[in-house]
Amino acid sequence: MKDKKLCYFLMVFIFFFCFSINNNSLAFTKKLNQQCLKCHKLKRAPKVLPNGEKMYLYVDSERFNKSAHGVLNCILCHQDIDPSNHPKPVKILSKKSYAKQVTQNCLGCHAESGLSSFHKNVIKENKVTCDECHTAHYIKTMEAIKEQTEACIKCHKLERLPKILPNGEKMYLRINPKEFAKSPHAEIGCFACHFDIYNSNKHPYPKPIKSKRAYAKEVVKNCVKCHTYSSLSKHRGHAAIIKSKKFICIDCHAYHKSNSLGR
Ligand code: HEC
Ligand code: HEC
Ligand code: HEC
Ligand code: HEC
Ligand code: HEC
Numbered sequence: 001m002k003d004k005k006l007c008y009f010l011m012v013f014i015f016f017f018c019f020s021i022n023n024n025s026l027a028f029t030k031k032l033n034q035q036c037l038k039c040h041k042l043k044r045a046p047k048v049l050p051n052g053e054k055m056y057l058y059v060d061s062e063r064f065n066k067s068a069h070g071v072l073n074c075i076l077c078h079q080d081i082d083p084s085n086h087p088k089p090v091k092i093l094s095k096k097s098y099a100k101q102v103t104q105n106c107l108g109c110h111a112e113s114g115l116s117s118f119h120k121n122v123i124k125e126n127k128v129t130c131d132e133c134h135t136a137h138y139i140k141t142m143e144a145i146k147e148q149t150e151a152c153i154k155c156h157k158l159e160r161l162p163k164i165l166p167n168g169e170k171m172y173l174r175i176n177p178k179e180f181a182k183s184p185h186a187e188i189g190c191f192a193c194h195f196d197i198y199n200s201n202k203h204p205y206p207k208p209i210k211s212k213r214a215y216a217k218e219v220v221k222n223c224v225k226c227h228t229y230s231s232l233s234k235h236r237g238h239a240a241i242i243k244s245k246k247f248i249c250i251d252c253h254a255y256h257k258s259n260s261l262g263r
């Protein structure tokens with residue numbers, strides 16, 4: 001942990017040093033980012049990509065400044081942007097291809113070897129990009145995530161009326177903190193499977209959910225982001241079951257509880 005902190009410190013120091021010969025470094029970063037944000041904090045028509053996707057160019061400057069990278073310069077991630085001739089129309093094939101390209105730069109600062117083990121599977125498979133879980137511009141520190149997890153538990157350990165779904169099903173919202181503490185994901189916290197909630201600043205709001213099964217299917221899509229197919233395929237029976245798509249992960253595995261089989 002100490003080594004990692006030192007490493008970050010050195011990276012940022014070297015960057016600032018290179019640019020700080022005549023400048024106060026932090027003020028310089030702020031100024032450069034302000035130049036970018038002068039345009040990018042405006043909500044305007046999106047860039048339309050060749051496949052029809054809309055790429056919105058808006059960046060919320062307040063949320064960016066508060067993120068783990070608030071002190072970083074935009075172009076440390078955006079090595080694709082040359083401020084001297086930007087904006088010029090650049091051809092971007094799809095949002096996914098662009099995310100793949102830009103997130104290569106994350107690894108320049110966060111070496112793969114320093115990331116927790118499931119990241120290695122994620123990187124090897126090269127399907128899910130970093131921003132799908134962390135976002136691109138509003139990345140939270142581990143400390144902020146931890147605080148948020150405590151808040152999730154504080155609210156969700158309370159007994160309250162269930163959420164009634166359109167088909168009449170009752171969705172009980174209580175989580176037992178003691179049970180959760182024994183689950184394999186306790187250390188990561190609710191962030192492991194519910195990062196969409198951490199990344200939105202709207203929760204709790206009445207999210208429309210059609211049925212419990214539909215919601216379960218939506219959440220289990222996240223399981224295979226970390227437990228990649230190739231990492232699970234080592235067990236042949238298991239792989240065949242997953243491939244058949246007759247069952248979803250939580251038909252067999254617990255998610256808020258301790259025992260690994262059964263809910
Ligand atoms: C931590 C790395 C990082 C930093 C710092 C960063 N970006 Fe990005 N940016 C990304 C990634 C990754 C994408 C593409 C994927 C995505 O949008 O989810 C992206 C995409 C974009 C896009 C295209 C629209 C979009 O959201 O896909 C714009 C515009 C943009 N960034 C502007 C900025 C500006 C302006 C700053 C500085 C205030 C900045 N970025 C700082 C990582 C970063
Ligand atoms: C004068 C306004 C303006 C400024 C200043 C500006 N941008 Fe942009 N930016 C744009 C426009 C317009 C586009 C869309 C270009 C297009 O349609 O192809 C864009 C597109 C982008 C994209 C999407 C990828 C691409 O190249 O189309 C990123 C990322 C981005 N800008 C980052 C930055 C960063 C980082 C800075 C600061 C160094 C910056 N911008 C400064 C107007 C600006
Ligand atoms: C499937 C979701 C997911 C994806 C994709 C993902 N991460 Fe993470 N990341 C997490 C979670 C959950 C944590 C916190 C728990 C942990 O590290 O075990 C985390 C933690 C981190 C940390 C903090 C680690 C530490 O201990 O200091 C960094 C840095 C990080 N991720 C970078 C990345 C980068 C770079 C990528 C892209 C190559 C990426 N992540 C892709 C979910 C993801
Ligand atoms: C120029 C170097 C640089 C780049 C590029 C960069 N980061 Fe970071 N990142 C940092 C620094 C510095 C911190 C702050 C570390 C701290 O506070 O301990 C940080 C913090 C983080 C954290 C929180 C870690 C913690 O322990 O709290 C995550 C997660 C993260 N970055 C993910 C990413 C992702 C994903 C990308 C690409 C989209 C990226 N970073 C690009 C330097 C970088
Ligand atoms: C291992 C993945 C995983 C983790 C970690 C996780 N959840 Fe869930 N959660 C799920 C899945 C899958 C569903 C959907 C299943 C369903 O609706 O029956 C779900 C559903 C929920 C629901 C809707 C009610 C229900 O039980 O169906 C709430 C509330 C909830 N989670 C809160 C939390 C909180 C709070 C935490 C952290 C203490 C957490 N979850 C951690 C996977 C997870």
Ligand code: HEC
Pocket residue numbers: 148149151152153155156163173190191194197198203204205206207
């Ligand atoms: C202030 C209390 C509060 C906090 C904090 C809170 N929740 Fe909730 N949560 C709720 C309420 C209330 C609902 C039901 C919303 C509704 O009626 O539609 C809910 C619903 C949910 C659901 C069911 C799906 C949905 O969106 O309706 C999940 C999953 C969930 N919360 C997870 C979390 C996680 C993870 C966190 C922490 C990041 C968290 N909650 C923090 C109160 C809270």
Ligand code: HEC
Pocket residue numbers: 118184185188191192193219220222223224225226227249250253254255260
């Ligand atoms: C953010 C990444 C992440 C997500 C998303 C995630 N897991 Fe995990 N899971 C882990 C980590 C890390 C461990 C503990 C280390 C290990 O043994 O791989 C783990 C452990 C497990 C274990 C116990 C493995 C053992 O060897 O005992 C099971 C079973 C499991 N996860 C199933 C699931 C299911 C089902 C989902 C979706 C509902 C899910 N996981 C979502 C990262 C994740």
Ligand code: HEC
Pocket residue numbers: 223224227231232234235238241242247248249250251252253260261
């Ligand atoms: C039909 C039941 C069933 C389904 C569906 C299922 N599993 Fe499993 N899984 C098992 C059994 C049985 C084991 C082995 C017993 C054990 O080690 O606990 C296992 C083991 C695991 C392990 C630990 C060993 C390993 O291979 O790394 C993980 C992680 C895991 N499953 C994740 C998942 C995920 C993610 C899904 C959904 C994509 C899933 N499982 C779907 C029954 C199932």
